[in-house]
Amino acid sequence: MRIGILTSGGDCPGLNAVIRGAVLNGIKSHDFSFVGFRDGWRGVKEGDIFELPRHQVRGIAKQGGTILGTSRTNPFDGENGGPERIQATLDRLGVDAVIAIGGEGTLAGAKRLTDAGLKIVGVPKTIDNDLDATDYTFGFDTANQIAVEAIDRLRTTGESHHRCMVAEVMGRDVGWIALHAGMASGAHAILIPEVPTSMEQIFGWVREAHDRGRAPLVVVSEGFVPEGADAAFSSRGVDSFGRPRLGGIGEVLAPLIEENTGIETRATVLGHIQRGGVPTAFDRVLATRLGMAAVESVAARQWGTMVSLHGTQIHRVPLRAALDNLKRVPAERYAEARILFG
Known part of the structure; x- marks a missing residue:
């Protein structure tokens, strides 16, 4: 054959x-x-x-x-x-x-x-681990490990400057990477598509971490939809299947966090680095x-x-x-x- x-x-x-x-x-x-x-x-x-x-x-x-x-x-x-x-x-x-x-x-x-x-x-x-009928898909473990390594690095610079760091990871419809990478890296807030969350709640988590002397860390899936919003953030048109090209929610959240908490905030989009490497x-x-x-x-x-x-x-x-x-x-x-x- x-x-x-x-x-x-x-x-x-x-x-x-x-x-x-x-x-x-x-x-x-x-x-x-x-x-x-x-x-x-x-x-x-x-x-x-x-x-x-x-x-x-x-x-x-x-x-x-x-x-x-x-x-x-x-x-x-x-x-x-x-x-x-x-x-x-x-x-x-x-x-x-x-x-x-x-x-x-x-x-x-x-x-x-x-x-x-x-x-x-x-x-x-x-890498999203979103296919039903299988416990895990290959690629997820690697993407998660890459995200954790990158977030660990963000934490050290955040702590040095007493900043809040927002790390945006992949996850169009599900938040498995954000959940696992966020838990592994000790995130103070994890935002995923499955759970709409109010901005006030996000500000509260950031303030709570900062008041304890920590540099707040927020991990967010690219498909996260804040409570009250209609859809995930997209500013790059659609793909070949007509789906919105997601990415950039971290850059939307960072200035809002800074404005409402007074804590200097930076965002990093990990993007396709999560797909690469061995x-x-x-x-x-x-x-x-x-x-x-x-x-x-x-x-x-x-x-x-x-x-x-x-x-x-x-x-x-x-x-x-x-x-x-x-x-x-x-x-x-x-x-x-x-x-x-x-």
Whole structure:
């Protein structure tokens, strides 16, 4: 069997480990051969591939990014898009099945294509950890560790100048990175999309920390919506899927905090630094196991399924299970962290 692998959507530490795990398991256990599609669904639609023999994946588990390249291409757009044209391209290339590695958008596209009869299995990928039906997605641990290291550095300069520091992390719809990085770094306030919070409450937490002689630290998700606001802050237009490009809420909050508390305040947006660099050991192991399990799904012809982590075991679930709901931060987890605020 000849398998095509693609990485689509935002890049994320651990993608190369998935590719390596899939190729090695497929070759050694099933005598499969592999090709890589360049730049996600674009490569699928255009038939842009290259061979993935064993030596091609040697040593890549520790590398960040993806050797296949990625894009936010919609597989249903354009003259080469849609299930019939994509299947014709796969037939022409001699590709029997596809392993699609991606987040919500990628897996939603994969589900529509499998519903139309294409042979696809999915691997969940997102630093946001927002995909349902899996306990953790690879990339989250790395993004969280990067955020913690950056915030630790912000704290030292904040303490030196007796300033309030606002650290903005990624998280469009969910606050997992902010929650984990904020708790790990001892934040005095954590602001996430799931919990609208009043500005007065934020000012109160900052004042409380400052009155105790601390340099207040606020960690905020890019998708945080202050109580009374209609939507998350966006000033950079929309992406290829029509969603607002988020980012900048930290810069909005900082002057308000300074004006209302009298405490000099600075904001830092971590942005895409959270996607870069080498994956942590946890993410390398998880990604490798998911890649190996995806090949077993192909061998079992379990099309339209996704591999997922439940506890410490890898399971197989329908793609729709990952797409029905976003995995949001539960109220009890935020209440637990809130005890530490101020």
